[in-house]
Amino acid sequence: MHEESDSALIARAKEDPEVFGLLYERYVGNIYNYIYYRTGNHHDAEDLTARTFYRALKHISRYEDRGAPFSAYLYRIAHNVVANWHRDHSRRQIIPFDNLVIMTLERDEPAAAAEVKDEQEVLLQAVRRLPPERQQLLILKFVEQMSNAEIAEVMERTEGAIKSLYHRTLVTLRKELTNEENGREETTGRTSDE
Amino acid sequence: MNEERVAEVLAVHAEGLIGRPEAIQQIHVTDEERGRLAPLFQLAERLHQHMQPVHPSATFARNLGQELVNNAKRQIMLTKRLRRATLIGAAALGSLLSIASVVGAIIFVIVRLRERTHARAIQAPTG
Numbered sequence: 001m002h003e004e005s006d007s008a009l010i011a012r013a014k015e016d017p018e019v020f021g022l023l024y025e026r027y028v029g030n031i032y033n034y035i036y037y038r039t040g041n042h043h044d045a046e047d048l049t050a051r052t053f054y055r056a057l058k059h060i061s062r063y064e065d066r067g068a069p070f071s072a073y074l075y076r077i078a079h080n081v082v083a084n085w086h087r088d089h090s091r092r093q094i095i096p097f098d099n100l101v102i103m104t105l106e107r108d109e110p111a112a113a114a115e116v117k118d119e120q121e122v123l124l125q126a127v128r129r130l131p132p133e134r135q136q137l138l139i140l141k142f143v144e145q146m147s148n149a150e151i152a153e154v155m156e157r158t159e160g161a162i163k164s165l166y167h168r169t170l171v172t173l174r175k176e177l178t179n180e181e182n183g184r185e186e187t188t189g190r191t192s193d194e
Numbered sequence: 195m196n197e198e199r200v201a202e203v204l205a206v207h208a209e210g211l212i213g214r215p216e217a218i219q220q221i222h223v224t225d226e227e228r229g230r231l232a233p234l235f236q237l238a239e240r241l242h243q244h245m246q247p248v249h250p251s252a253t254f255a256r257n258l259g260q261e262l263v264n265n266a267k268r269q270i271m272l273t274k275r276l277r278r279a280t281l282i283g284a285a286a287l288g289s290l291l292s293i294a295s296v297v298g299a300i301i302f303v304i305v306r307l308r309e310r311t312h313a314r315a316i317q318a319p320t321g
Contacts, residue, residue, distance in 0.1 A: 013266070014270075015270065016270075017263050017264075017266030017267040017269075017270055018263060018266075020262060020263065020266045021259050021262065021263045021266075024258075024259050024262055025259060028250060028255055028258070028259070029247075029249065029250070032248070032249070032250040032255075033247055033248055036248050037245065037248075042248075042250075042251075045248075045250070046250065046251075046254050046258075049250065049258070050258050050261075053258065053262055054262070054265070057262055057265060057266055057269065058269070060266075061273065119240075119244075120244040123240055123241070123244050124244060124245075127241075127245075138241060138245065139245070141208055141212065142208075142211075142212065142241050142242050142245035143245050143246070143247050143248075144247075145212040145213065147209065147214065148205055148209070160201075162205075163201040163202060163204070163205040164197070164198075164201045166201065166204060166205060166208065167197070167200055167201040167204050167205075167234075170204060170234045170237055170238060171234070173237060173241075174233060174234065174237050177237070
């Protein structure tokens with residue numbers, strides 16, 4: 001069946017409240033994913049997802065369609081909401097990723113599962129230490145599985161800029177992980193010497 | 195291997211990971227390039243493996259959707275009321291202005307008539 005375009009839905013949503021519900025249903029999953037990977041826990045992801053959509057609803061009457069996808073507008077709001085959250089929680093403890101389903105884990109051994117989960121936590125925490133736009137790029141690429149062209153549209157950059165940012169992000173992340181591994185090895189070595 | 199080429203190779207590798215293998219066939223990656231970029235390829239594969247989509251709970255998604263629709267209803271109702279109030283206010287103001295202008299015109303005519311009568315009274319010969 002033909003799916004109504006975002007522009008048409010937005011125009012109707014300004015008069016018909018039920019239509020905003022359709023826009024919400026279309027994007028709630030994407031925004032939730034984005035916020036979840038930026039905050040690292042479901043509780044805050046729910047709270048900030050709600051704030052994002054309430055803010056979008058509040059400003060929908062003034063929304064101007066400039067050709068960019070509606071999701072770009074929502075991601076921008078989510079980005080600001082998460083930035084405020086980080087500012088407010090700047091002195092909070094780092095919360096580990098909770099209840100994350102390790103979908104790729106096919107083995108049943110608890111030791112192997114723990115190892116994979118540990119590796120996952122280390123990796124995702126390193127991702128969360130990246131600048132926000134780099135985190136967004138990785139989330140859109142690997143979680144949302146968007147093409148470079150789609151990411152470029154959402155992040156309002158050229159496709160070339162996205163490729164270059166992806167390259168720099170991988171290099172930075174690798175350095176970060178290598179430093180962390182070296183640090184851990186040093187600590188382990190020191191402990192075993194003692 | 196220049197930076198642009200590295201970015202291009204990494205980009206097509208990532209496209210391949212997310213189910214677009216045709217992208218990698220569009221460019222020829224040499225064995226040397228593969229060797230040099232192997233650590234970054236592996237990192238991308240780890241990211242792909244560990245960054246899986248998550249889903250909000252059905253209850254949360256349903257409740258939030260309902261709350262938003264109710265809120266949207268209230269918002270639209272308020273906007274409509276505000277629009278109606280503005281319209282009524284403008285109409286009332288318009289009516290007041292027209293009444294005021296009619297009253298003003300009447301006062302103007304009366305004043306002019308009085309002035310004319312007064313002038314005539316002064317000009318009229320006495321005795």
